[in-house]
Amino acid sequence: MVRGMGGIDSPNYQIFKQKTMDALIHLRNYRHLILNILLLMIDSGISDLKTSDYESTLNQFNERFLPSMSNTAARERYGEYIDDSVNAAFAEMMEYMHRIAVWFKY
Numbered sequence: 001m002v003r004g005m006g007g008i009d010s011p012n013y014q015i016f017k018q019k020t021m022d023a024l025i026h027l028r029n030y031r032h033l034i035l036n037i038l039l040l041m042i043d044s045g046i047s048d049l050k051t052s053d054y055e056s057t058l059n060q061f062n063e064r065f066l067p068s069m070s071n072t073a074a075r076e077r078y079g080e081y082i083d084d085s086v087n088a089a090f091a092e093m094m095e096y097m098h099r100i101a102v103w104f105k106y
Helices: 011-028 031-040 051-063 071-086 089-105
Strands: none
Touching: 011 031, 011 071, 031 051
């Protein structure tokens, strides 16, 4: 995906990264509403929201919003998460495997 945007240093990737961080900060401001909606869904049968362990699940979900940080610090951390995922070895390995599969296909 990053390559399709022109690479890590491209303006398109930078716009993508900025808008992603903006969206995460916006959602972060509504985390209590999101958590309440998830709490209402406990009995829905969704396997990740098991009735017996819902407190742990909601706490983990809440922690992903980085509630103890300011918006500025959270934005910086989200940027680090994005950079880490782009540079992840697994993603590179999957891309390599995809290229090999495409090569064998043709």
